[in-house]
Amino acid sequence: MNFGEDEPTPDIFRAAVENDIGELSRALAEGQTLDQVSTNRLHMTPLHLACIHSSNDFLLAASRHKSFDPWARDDNMRTPWDHAAAKRNLEAQSLLLSVMQRTIIR
Numbered sequence: 001m002n003f004g005e006d007e008p009t010p011d012i013f014r015a016a017v018e019n020d021i022g023e024l025s026r027a028l029a030e031g032q033t034l035d036q037v038s039t040n041r042l043h044m045t046p047l048h049l050a051c052i053h054s055s056n057d058f059l060l061a062a063s064r065h066k067s068f069d070p071w072a073r074d075d076n077m078r079t080p081w082d083h084a085a086a087k088r089n090l091e092a093q094s095l096l097l098s099v100m101q102r103t104i105i106r
Contacts, residue, residue, distance in 0.1 A: 019055035
């Protein structure tokens, strides 16, 4: 319990790095989105960062949100899947590929 302490403002990028589902939920409730780009991280989205940090719980929870965009590209033209592949994160690759396939079929 926080006696007199304010909770820090939720940050969707920090949630992605720390694999923090609670912070993800609070950030989304406050209007942050998964397609926001970071101005100091090669214009990566929270999804890119989650893949870099193998935050698979974050990715799974985020995949249910309407702003989840597995096709987003950073300044190096990489998608989140590219970062997951570089980390050899098969769970993230599989999740992203399944969402990507659903968006193609629409």
